[in-house]
Amino acid sequence: MIAIATISSELLHIVAIVIKSLLTKSMSINLSKAHNLAWRKFLTAHVLLIEQIEQDLAQADLPSLSWYDVLFVLSEAPEHKLRLHELAQAVLLTRSNLTRLVDRLEVAGLIRREQCSSDRRGAFAVITDEGHKMLDRMWVVYGQGIEQYFACHLNTTEVKFLIKILNRITSLTDN
Template sequence: MEKKPSDAAIRAWARLTRAQQSAMAVIEQRLKVAKLPPLAWYDVLLEVERAGPAGLRPFELEKAMLLAQYNLSRLLSRIEEAGYIARQHCEEDGRGQIITITDAGKVARREIWTVYSTAIEAAVGQHLSDEQADTLSELLERIAAPPRKERSSR
């Protein structure tokens, strides 16, 4: 029989979800007001820029992204249409692609970060001391970490 969550775990889950939704709403609203692309674009641009001139394959990009992206190919098409990324054929895999960031993409990523970073401060930083933020970060890491294999009892 599976263990049911405690009332404390349910409260924590509800508050975590509410906090995430609230923070994301602040960030997305500020990006919209600044007439910048949505946050998912930043995540793509950051990871592709980090990859350097070698670029990333789409499956590598999806693994590296902070935000869940179920329609990555459509997102990449929109970012490419804006001139922020380029796609090249992968030499090792005739059907594969390599994604690289353009100079315009680097500029856009920096512009988004300017708004994104101040929104993080508004959504999280102003509510917590650095010590509290570190504690919260450590607790969330415990939740985000892959589950340990349970040992079977004999």
């Protein structure tokens, strides 16, 4: 009985290893040529589009996309203001980077910091009138860029499809 128990335990171990290796194998098999290609094209598309749009913005003497993101998020926020950590989360930046991005935007007069009364550590970023104007000026270029480099290639069906796919990808990444 003891021998059998021992053997079965060893077997179990071996079976576990085999299963694991099979799973790993099947994973790399699932990662088909097509999936790989899609991934690469995804990366390429991103680089090219961003590069192009940044170039368009620079050519129009406008600041870069990250500035737009901050201004846009603030303009949509209640009272046009947001705590710095909320802002950081919204624009997907680390706190430290956001701090310095906010510094630059503040120097440029597009936003300003505001004390938080309920938490003396905290600060709000508030978009200024200048900031709103800049947002509009940037949107002329940015919106057109999105249209002519991205949107114009997608009809209504395709856009919906793409959104569905991207939703899946981004939501299930959170785990």
